[in-house]
Amino acid sequence: xxxxxxxxxxxxxxxxxxxxxxxxxxxxxxxxxxxxxxxxxxxxxxxxxxxxxxxxxxxxxxxxxxxxxxxxxxxxxxxxxxxxxxxxxxxxxxxxxxxxxxxxxxxxxxxxxxxxxxxxxxxxxxxxxxxxxxxxxxxxxxxxxxx
Numbered sequence: 661x662x663x664x665x666x667x668x669x670x671x672x673x674x675x676x677x678x679x680x681x682x683x684x685x686x687x688x689x690x691x692x693x694x695x696x697x698x699x700x701x702x703x704x705x706x707x708x709x710x711x712x713x714x715x716x717x718x719x720x721x722x723x724x725x726x727x728x729x730x731x732x733x734x735x736x737x738x739x740x741x742x743x744x745x746x747x748x749x750x751x752x753x754x755x756x757x758x759x760x761x762x763x764x765x766x767x768x769x770x771x772x773x774x775x776x777x778x779x780x781x782x783x784x785x786x787x788x789x790x791x792x793x794x795x796x797x798x799x800x801x802x803x804x805x806x807x
Contacts, residue, residue, distance in 0.1 A: 692754075710751070
């Protein structure tokens with residue numbers, strides 16, 4: 661029997677499951693990321709050390725939701741960019757339309773995953789962003805806990 665310290669993280673599996681749920685139900689999956697030097701995103705769209713990425717099929721190409729990284733290509737301000745996010749830097753995945761999804765703790769060192777109840781404040785960036793970072797909209801939904 662494998663001990664709890666040897667088990668792989670559930671985070672990538674939960675991210676893939678919620679991505680599938682969003683996609684199959686016509687929602688737009690967003691990923692909130694705590695940015696550090698291990699995260700490859702356009703820095704001009706990072707606000708407060710965080711970024712929210714639209715990871716829908718319409719906004720990305722070559723999307724890979726792996727066990728260690730989320731990787732894809734997208735356009736920011738009309739320029740193609742390669743995005744790479746370590747799974748342990750993902751703060752949340754949720755549906756843009758209703759805020760339903762799951763949040764995860766993120767610290768400077770890799771922490772064990774656990775579901776949280778809300779995500780506030782990350783900036784928004786996606787493949788359809790204009791030349792300047794998008795400001796959060798006032799009617800932006802809050803993340804809701806799924807029980």
